[in-house]
Amino acid sequence: MERRARIIGTGRAVPDKVLTNADLEKMVDTSDEWITTRSGIKERRIAAKDEVLSTFAHAAARRALDRAGVDPKSIDLILLATVTPDQPIPSTACFIQHMLGAVNAAAFDLSAGCTGFIYALSTADQFIRSGKYDTVLVIGGEVLSKYVDWTDRGTCILLADGAGAFLLRAEKGERGILETALYADGSMADFIEMPGGAGRYPPNVHENIDDRRLPFIKMRGNETFKIAVRNLTEVSFEVLRRHNLTPDDIDWLIPHQANRRIIDAVGERLGIPAEKVVVNIDHTGNTSSGSIPIAADEIVEKGLLKENQVVLASAFGAGLTWGGALIRW
Numbered sequence: 001m002e003r004r005a006r007i008i009g010t011g012r013a014v015p016d017k018v019l020t021n022a023d024l025e026k027m028v029d030t031s032d033e034w035i036t037t038r039s040g041i042k043e044r045r046i047a048a049k050d051e052v053l054s055t056f057a058h059a060a061a062r063r064a065l066d067r068a069g070v071d072p073k074s075i076d077l078i079l080l081a082t083v084t085p086d087q088p089i090p091s092t093a094c095f096i097q098h099m100l101g102a103v104n105a106a107a108f109d110l111s112a113g114c115t116g117f118i119y120a121l122s123t124a125d126q127f128i129r130s131g132k133y134d135t136v137l138v139i140g141g142e143v144l145s146k147y148v149d150w151t152d153r154g155t156c157i158l159l160a161d162g163a164g165a166f167l168l169r170a171e172k173g174e175r176g177i178l179e180t181a182l183y184a185d186g187s188m189a190d191f192i193e194m195p196g197g198a199g200r201y202p203p204n205v206h207e208n209i210d211d212r213r214l215p216f217i218k219m220r221g222n223e224t225f226k227i228a229v230r231n232l233t234e235v236s237f238e239v240l241r242r243h244n245l246t247p248d249d250i251d252w253l254i255p256h257q258a259n260r261r262i263i264d265a266v267g268e269r270l271g272i273p274a275e276k277v278v279v280n281i282d283h284t285g286n287t288s289s290g291s292i293p294i295a296a297d298e299i300v301e302k303g304l305l306k307e308n309q310v311v312l313a314s315a316f317g318a319g320l321t322w323g324g325a326l327i328r329w
Contacts, residue, residue, distance in 0.1 A: 004176030005128040005136070005168040007329065009070065011063025012297040013056040014045040014162035014284065021157075028153045035157045040260020044160035044285025046145045052086045056163035057141045058099045060293070064137070064165040065100070072100040076133035078107040079124055081116030081140040081289040083318065084147060085109055088198075096139070105137070113192060114256050114317025115182075116140055116289030117164075121313075121325050122180035124168050134170040139163060140289035147194055149216035158259070159217065160285030164293025175308065175328045179239040182323040183231070191220045191227075192318035228262050228316040233269040235324040236314050243326055247271045249310055252299065256315035257281035257291040266314070288317065305329055 020043045021032035035041055047055070057080060065072060078100075080093040093107035112119040117140030124136040141163025148156050168177075196214025197203050203215070232255065240246060247270045255263050260281055267277045278295045287294060292313050299305045309329045316322040 001172040003129055003131065003170055003172055005125045006171040006176035007166050007327065008169045009064040009068030009167035010165065010293065010297040010300050011060040011067065012162065012164040012294045013059035013063070014294070015047045015051060015056070017046045017048060018043050019046045024157055027150060028156060030153045030157060038259075038261070039158055040279070040281050041157065041285050042282045045162055047143045047161040051143070053082055053084055053141055053143050053163065054086050054092050054095045054099065056143075056161065057092065057139045057165070058096050060141065060163040060165040061096060061100060061137055061139055064167045068167050070135065070167060072102040073104055075100070075102040075105040075135050075137050077124070077127060077136045078102060078105050079120040079136065079138045080107075080109045081112065081120040081138070082109060082142055083111050083113060083116070083288065084142045084144060102137070112289075112317065112321045113319050114258060114286075114288045114291070115315040115319070115321040115323045116317070117292045118180065118313065118315045118323035118325050119182055119321070121166070121177060122182055122323065125177045125180060128168060128170045136168045137165060138168060139165045140293050142288040142290050144217065144286070144288060147215065147217050149213065152216070154221055155217055155219050158286045160287050162284060162287045162294055163290045164297055166293055166296070177325060177327050179242045179326040180323065181235050181238050181242075182321070183235065184319045184321045186319065188227070188320045191224050191320055193218055225259070225262065227320065228258065228322075229265045229269070231322045232262070232266045232314045232316050235322055236266070236270055236312055239324040239326040240312070245310070245326070250276060250312045251309035252276055252278055252305060252311045254278045254292055254295050254311055254313045256317070257284060257295060258286050258316065
């Protein structure tokens with residue numbers, strides 16, 4: 001029987017601070033109606049000054065381990081999907097390894113924008129299928145608020161903070177990750193980017209940071225919208241087709257929470273009823289690589305996601321990148 005990566009525990013952690021649309025009305029030229037109509041967001045969670053990605057990634061991971069009843073020392077690998085690490089060096093996954101006491105785990109960060117969690121799941125799946133590792137902790141999370149230009153209403157209304165985690169364990173049987181598909185198109189890298197702060201526009205050059213405002217997230221939202229809907233739909237059909245399934249076989253669609261209009265458009269194109277589409281963007285905002293595991297953990301906690309149900313997860317993000325994952329829970 002085939003060896004699969006089964007999800008045995010989930011967890012999430014978000015900041016206490018809530019930033020509402022009413023709060024944003026006082027900060028930038030916008031309104032609750034404008035934000036809600038274009039994104040579906042009513043509020044988002046924002047990290048405090050002394051909170052960093054590892055604050056939430058560690059808490060989410062700890063909850064996943066506790067739910068699964070797993071000792072951190074049994075973890076073989078920690079994968080952290082993020083574009084907002086605590087520091088450029090070392091990887092934030094190493095901080096989390098130490099915080100958890102996962103002394104036997106290899107650890108590294110993975111960057112694929114909002115598709116990061118799907119990329120990390122696929123990577124973990126390969127390690128487990130190959131027999132290299134038996135227990136892998138996959139975390140997706142961001143502190144996007146620390147890179148937001150609060151004068152840019154096109155981005156500041158969307159982005160938020162938080163982390164989610166899946167604990168995977170090798171198991172023979174039908175449950176687990178069934179299929180994944182990953183894609184990228186670097187010709188559209190400037191659609192979603194943060195130009196400053198690294199080698200191209202280094203932080204030790206004053207005009208790059210202070211004068212040109214380059215260390216902020218920038219998005220070309222209108223152009224990205226149509227590409228996102230098309231590619232998310234295509235990759236979803238692909239992973240279903242690879243496993244000889246159709247949208248009728250799906251119990252839950254858990255899409256990246258980028259924009260309510262994108263979520264609705266993809267669900268409609270797939271023909272998946274709205275009641276099977278997980279949407280939490282109204283109270284979480286866009287947490288990038290954290291959005292899928294956070295949303296999944298919410299419905300696990302509510303008792304809605306049950307054993308043997310089929311889950312389709314998909315995401316689209318900076319790179320441009322996109323991907324899908326088919327899971328039997």
